[in-house]
Amino acid sequence: MPNHSDAISFEGRVAIVTGAGGGLGRGYALELARRGAKVVVNDLGGARDGTGHSDAALKVVEEIEAAGGTAMSNGGNVAEYDQMAEMVARAKEAWGGVHVLINNAGVLRDKSFAKMTSEDFAFVVQVHLIGSANATKACWETMREQNYGRILMTASSTGLFGNFGQANYGAAKLALAGLTKTLYLEGAKNNIKVNTLAPVAGTRMTEDLFPAEAFAAFAPEKVMPAALFLVSEDAPTNAIVGAGAGVFQASYVTLTQGTLLTGDDLSPEGVAAHWAQITDRTGEIVPQSGAEQGMLIGKLLMGG
Known part of the structure; x- marks a missing residue:
């Protein structure tokens, strides 16, 4: 634990992390468990483009349990609402509620827009945007009843600022920042806080974008502090936070004063x-x- 007297604890909390079989999600799940949360480790275990399955989530659960924590694995597909509802029902049955949701699952199908198929566009939007909405919707009523919820959306600098070859991913990621902006308003009266994280990290998703030495500097563990703060009890709400390599930033959607034309x-x-x-x-x-x-x-x- 850090030496701060106000150490952030997740004792008594139940947390769900999607796409937690590796990379950023795995790091979030391990640290949430270390700080006392009971964690649902969700991962379909597919390849980076969303194909195939594996038992990646089980390995992370084993890591958590070996360290003395409590976790369960879930292989549900975020793109299927019924599977997300079942995941939440299992967590509630076992542990009595769901307090934290980190929407981290994602896929990449990068191509220039000229070469991108409509299927590649729709699939990436389905997993990131609809998947995050599904997982959030599955938790929403429970969080309202509890008068407590902390939800994190994972956006990207691609969504906020653009990146060649990622029209599908960028569209989905800015949409998630937009989803946050309405959910924070609707959740406020029930103490549901909703934030957006734009991470820059060396993971399976980005391994071919980083030279080897940069890959180490941008370790997923260096993003984790922002994610956990944004789902903590005293978190802000409606923040867009950039994080990478130990650097933390805030991003804003602004509006100029404008001019009246007649x-x-x-x-x-x-x-x-x-x-x-x-x-x-x-x-x-x-x-x-x-x-x-x-x-x-x-x-x-x-x-x-």
């Missing part, structure tokens, strides 16, 4: 002429809900 300026030519004002970042805000865009427009209409 008369002849209310035209495509007017938008072109005022583009510098429209995009001027002076006084930009970080809206906490979609309503704030309309409120800012209203302010300009009233001469504010």
Whole structure:
């Protein structure tokens, strides 16, 4: 444990980590268990492109149990809602609830958009976006009843900022940041906090993107502190956090003050002429809900 007097504990908590058979998910599961959580280690055990199956989750459960922790394996596919509902039911039956969900499962099918099939696009969105929504939905009512829930979505710099050859992955990952922004609002009254993590780590998913020495510097263990903080009791909510190699960052979706166009300026030519004002970042805000865009427009209409 760290030397901080306010050590973060997960005693008495039940946590589910999807895609926990290796890489980041395995690291989260091991540390959650070390800090007292009972952990459902979910992993379909497929290859990086989502094909095939293995018993990767069982090995992580064995590691947790060998260290004195409590865990169960689950081979459910996040893309199948019924399998996620069954996973949550088993956790509740064994341990009485579900308090923490880390949506980490994912796949890659990288190609330039010109060469990408619609199937490759849909499959990646299905696993990342629909899969995270399925796992979250399966936990949601339990978390509402408990008046306690901590949910983490895994986004990516690709989703937030783009990356050549990953249109499918990027679309799904920014969608997850968007899902967080509504779920944090809907969960607030039941003490459900929802956050987004954009990790940069050397794992099976990224092994061919990193040179060997960088692979070690970007060890998954160096992302883990952000993930565990974001699902802890005193976590913030609606944060987008970047993490890699021991560096932690915050990312924001912002809105400029904008410009009111009237008369002849209310035209495509007017938008072109005022583009510098429209995009001027002076006084930009970080809206906490979609309503704030309309409120800012209203302010300009009233001469504010």
